[in-house]
Amino acid sequence: xxxRWQEVALPLVIISILIALKYMPAFSHLPLSRAAGVxxxxxxxxxxxxxxxxxxxxxTDDGWNELRPSLVEYFACYGAAALAMxxxxxxxxxxxxxxxxxxxxxxxxxxxxxxxxxxxxxxxLFTKTRWDxxxxxxxxxxxxxxxxxxxxxxxxxPNWRGVTVQGPTGKITFSQFHAGAxxxxxxxxxxARRNSETATRAFGL
Numbered sequence: 543x544x545x546r547w548q549e550v551a552l553p554l555v556i557i558s559i560l561i562a563l564k565y566m567p568a569f570s571h572l573p574l575s576r577a578a579g580v581x582x583x584x585x586x587x588x589x590x591x592x593x594x595x596x597x598x599x600x601x602t603d604d605g606w607n608e609l610r611p612s613l614v615e616y617f618a619c620y621g622a623a624a625l626a627m628x629x630x631x632x633x634x635x636x637x638x639x640x641x642x643x644x645x646x647x648x649x650x651x652x653x654x655x656x657x658x659x660x661x662x663x664x665x666x667l668f669t670k671t672r673w674d675x676x677x678x679x680x681x682x683x684x685x686x687x688x689x690x691x692x693x694x695x696x697x698x699x700p701n702w703r704g705v706t707v708q709g710p711t712g713k714i715t716f717s718q719f720h721a722g723a724x725x726x727x728x729x730x731x732x733x734a735r736r737n738s739e740t741a742t743r744a745f746g747l
């Protein structure tokens with residue numbers, strides 16, 4: 543699946559903000575240059591892993607196609623969690639010797655990283671999306687299962703969480719970083735187009 547504009551804009555915005563804060567007196571003593579370097583390195587690793595993302599889904603013995611988490615999601619989830627632990631360790635070891643603003647900024651950064659790792663895990667690593675010739679089935683990290691018949695698919699829409707397949711009985715959202723996401727998007731879009739053409743012909747008759 544090709545890069546989306548959000549995947550390019552987000553790291554550039556973060557790096558630009560960090561560089562701008564570096565020249566503000568209130569934040570000039572913070573290691574913002576190092577933080578920008580970490581973001582740039584992480585984005586370079588993301589691009590490298592993105593190129594290795596498989597386009598086709600895994601086919602099981604019982605005829606189902608399944609999406610699987612890619613290296614991008616594993617890197618983002620566990621990398622963010624590991625970096626959060628490093629920052630928490632830094633906060634504990636710095637103690638009273640560090641500036642209060644620096645401690646607060648480091649602690650907030652660790653909380654954001656933990657929240658990001660948890661979000662990626664719940665939305666990507668611990669979900670299951672599969673489909674056969676009849677329907678699309680999604681099971682969330684909390685065990686909630688949603689199924690949409692291919693004949694009921696109405697629309698396929700990209701959003702900030704990934705890609706959403708819309709049907710009358712509900713909607714299913716899956717990560718665009720999953721291995722096989724491009725195949726599922728193509729298949730769902732084709733089904734939605736066919737259903738729309740069928741409905742249009744039936745309405746015309």
